[in-house]
Amino acid sequence: MERDSMEYDVVIVGAGPAGLSAACKIKQQRPDSSVVVVEKGSEVGAHILSGAVFETTALDELFPNWQELNAPLNTPVDKDDILVLTGPEKGIKVPGLFAPKTMHNDGNYIISLGNLCRWLAEQAENLGVEIFPGFTAAEVLYGEAGEVRGIVTGEMGVGVNGEQKDSYVPAMELIGRYTVFAEGCRGHLGKSLIANFRLDEGKTPQHYGIGIKELWRIPAEQHQPGLVVHAAGWPLSESGSSGGSFLYHIEDNQVVVGLITDLSYSNPHVSPFDEFQRLKHHPKFAQYLEGGERLSYGARALVKGGIQALPQMAFPGGVLVGCDAGTLNFAKIKGSHTAMKSGMVAAETIAAALDAERSNDLLEQLEPNFKASWAYKELYMQRNFGPAQHKWGNIIGSAYAFIDINIFNGKLPWTLKDMKPDYATLEPAAKAKKINYRKPDGKLSFDKPSSVFLSNTNHEEDQPCHLRLADSSIPLTVNLPLYDEPAQRYCPAGVYEIVESPEGEKRFQINGQNCVHCKTCDIKDPSQNITWVTPEGAGGPNYPNM
Structure with a gap:
């Protein structure tokens, strides 16, 4: 059946910092260009989750008058505490002199990235950008020569049986130059684009972490606006895993607290969610949280492979930007400013190509333009940080990073590589140390159902499952006997369960309604059997101030 279509100069998929910055920059350079942004969340910001300590470098370029425009940067960083947690009760503070300089946050702000994206959307609309929240980009639209011509939005109102309901809304083509x-x-x-155009040829496998975050309101006497706390070591160190934790004091007696678990971990009994619950009982964290109220919860995978894993960003008809490509600076634990800059560089390149009316200009110019930017230079300087953490762990890896970044400014004449993808790192469950996570106390630690409730996650129940198994038998015949089916634990939302009947028969159950769109299952499943696709538009979490 022929679909309706709308044509634009530029179609942008995703109203995050990269997509919105690209939209704004294109309209700043070519006000007459037609630009549309399609966003799967119910509103801009609904699916945005980040720490977030924000560096203003890209924002200063995009909107030099952002303060006059009331950008939601309300809490400047006042103090950095960097800790090594050596056990469940102990920890030491690292003198600032011995911390990698990328961990210093002078001049940065503690923000809600969701609120910054809401503000960026307002600026984009003021410039004439059309934004369609609640619409998914379900598939790539290709031309006769194999070039990208735009996207196809997802159908709405399709039942689990595949039949159209009374609420059916057909898909639409959004066509862009x-x-x-x-x-x-x-x-x-x-x-799919990386695979189709082989954009990652010659690169290392991409690497990821899962970030789990909560927003709390705490007693005023425990609140220190502008305090940034980063920690490494316990609890992940007990299972030989790497990652780090954070606690940031924002405005209104609120703090954000979280744990990033590298998805390169090897013990299949590890549960990032439960590791996070343990973390909050450590005295260095509990001193701020005790007596407080948990307001919100969320989880999201983050990309941390660095410049070694960065795919070619341009291809016929389109570009990848931000974390869709992998521009996060893991040494800084920041990706918003580099994502914005990648979107801005792409926008400038596209604007020039539109002016020249020669499509190959984009392919020829984007890579050198990005490599000439401060964002690429920044990513190159920290290229060895992530691989060093994987190779030697948090403590020795950080010591290496201190030498590499602080002393040699990232100019050591080698590039470390980690060639093992995260899904291939698990050892058999029978050989791994079991982990006994204690029951949550309902004060500092909580269970998954109550946490998902605070994420405001909701999906239309009568729709096809958006978590697709290539082979429905693998969870029980491969993953369960080999790895005790790790999806039960790596998912931070209780989506995957092994359910046993009174007769002892087991089945793999997918609770798609719980999904917070973190993408961890798509990354960590050891059989690479799970594919995450977009559910019906506006489904998923609705994060406030996250």
Whole structure:
């Protein structure tokens, strides 16, 4: 059946910092260009989750008068505490002199990235950008020569049986002279584009972490606006895993607390969610949280492979930007400013190509333009940080990073590589140390159902499952006997369960309604049997101030 279509100069997929910055920059350079942004969340910001300590470098370029425009940067960083947690009760503070300089946050702000994106959307609309929230980009639209011509939005009102309901809304084609893919980490269209155009040839496998975050309101006497706390070591060190934790004091007696678990971990008994619950009982964290109220919860995968894993960003008809490509600076634990800059560089390149009316200009110029930017230079300087953490662990890896970054400014004449993808790192469950996570106390630690409730996650129940198994038998015949089916634990939302009947028969159950769109299953499943695709538009979490 022929679909309706709308044509634009530029179609942008994703209203995150990269996509919205690209939209604004294109309209700043070519006000007459037609630009549309399609966003799967119910509103801009609904699916945005980040720490976030924000560096203003890209924002200063995009909107030099952002303070006059009331950008939501309300809490400047006042103090950095860097800790090594040596056990469940102990920890030491690292003198600032011995911390990698990328961990210093002078001049930065603690923000809600969701609120910044809401503000960026307002600026984009003021410039004439059309934004369609609640609409998914379900598939890539290709031309006769194999070039990208735009995207196809997802159908709405399709039942689990595949039949159209009374609420059915057909898919629509959004056709663009150029299409910018800014879906965030492990974008499902970005994943397919990388494979289709072989954009990652000659690169290391991409690497990821899962970030789990909560927003709390705490007693005023425990609140220190502008305090940034980063920690490494316990609890992940007990299972030989790497990652780090954070606690940031924002405005209104609120703090954000979280744990990033590298998805390169090897013990299949590890549960990132439960590791996070343990973390909050450590005295260095509990001193701020005790007596407080948990307001919100969320989880999201983050991309951390660095410049070694960065795919070619341009291809016929389109570009990948931000975390859809992998521009996060893991040494800084920041990706918003580099994502914005990648979107801005893509926008400038697209604007020039539109002026020249020669499509090959985009392919020829984007890579050198990005490599000439401060964002690429920054990513190059920290290229060895992530691989060093994987190779030697947090403590020795950080010591290496201190030498590499602080002393040699990232100019050591080698590049470390980690060639093992995260899904291939698990050892058999029978050989791994079991982990006994204690029951949550309902004060500092909580269970998954109550946490998912605070994420405001909701999906239309009568729709096809958006978590697709290539082979439905693998969870029980391969993953369960080998790895005790790790999906039960790596998912932070209780989506996957092994359910046993009174007769002892087991089945693999997918609770798709719980999905917070973190993409961890698509990344960590050891059989690479799970594919995350977009559910019906507006489904998923609705994060406030996250």
